Amino acid sequence: MSQLSFNEVSLVYPPRDRHAASQLVLDRVTVSLTTGEFVVVIGRSGSGKTSLLNLAAGFLEPTGGTVKLDGKTVEGPGAERAVVFQDDALYPWLDARDNVAFPLRLKGVGERERRARADELLELVGLSAAGKRRVWELSGGMRQRVGIARALAAEPRFLLLDEPLGALDALTRSRMQTFLLDVWAKSRSGALLITHSIDEALLLATRIVVLSPNPGRLAADITSSFTADILAGTPANVVRSSPAFKRLHDDVTGFINSVTREEELAA
């Protein structure tokens, strides 16, 4: 089992120009996740969600505190933490299979093995027939699935997902939520996903982390159990209609809004 932890993490962005002030974006955030968990981070715009994910990815360094992977301070990006953004950023000059195989090429894996592994991953994401297609021949949902397959190619311990479904239409998004859970469960990795959707957070998370804005602070860390129902095949609309789902939806909404009221009172 692996653990990714934020320990009293603060982040200050320097002033954008000489007239601006520096900005405290995250204030002493302590939270951790282990492989086998699906942690969803939610909070108002500007609460530092993407900054938190970029710290986990090693794209940013904290100003205070530490980000650790299995007790070792994260000092930069690494193959054990794969990132998927909203804009999949596939390589347009490669077909779907070569996009998926790309991280393996970087690792020096031979061509035959690369292709075999990429084909397995394409099958996992339901795209075994699309390996030869170019990026522009894929729909938005297919592109995101190729992006997720590519992220899985290096067998990461953690998947860091920044609004990966945000650009998809409602129907595709709903299908992709179930798909994402399946992939996560099969990969036995840990997932850290950012979303603006409370509904998505409740359907996907084993834990929901709520950040308050200005500066981003940990407002709540709540266990959720609907993931198991979705993985067992219960349709999302049935899960949503349960009283327990509605109660947790209200609780999370309350955390996000109560934080806003406090902010307003303090302003």
Ligand SMILES: Nc1ncnc2c1ncn2[C@@H]1O[C@H](COP(=O)(O)OP(=O)(O)OP(=O)(O)O)[C@@H](O)[C@H]1O
């Ligand atoms: N590179 C940067 N330099 C300076 N300030 C930044 C930088 N990146 C983000 N910020 C600021 O930090 C704050 C938090 O941004 P961040 O993107 O982490 O929040 P978020 O919760 O992900 O927002 P959203 O939900 O709108 O995507 C915002 O006020 C943003 O303007």
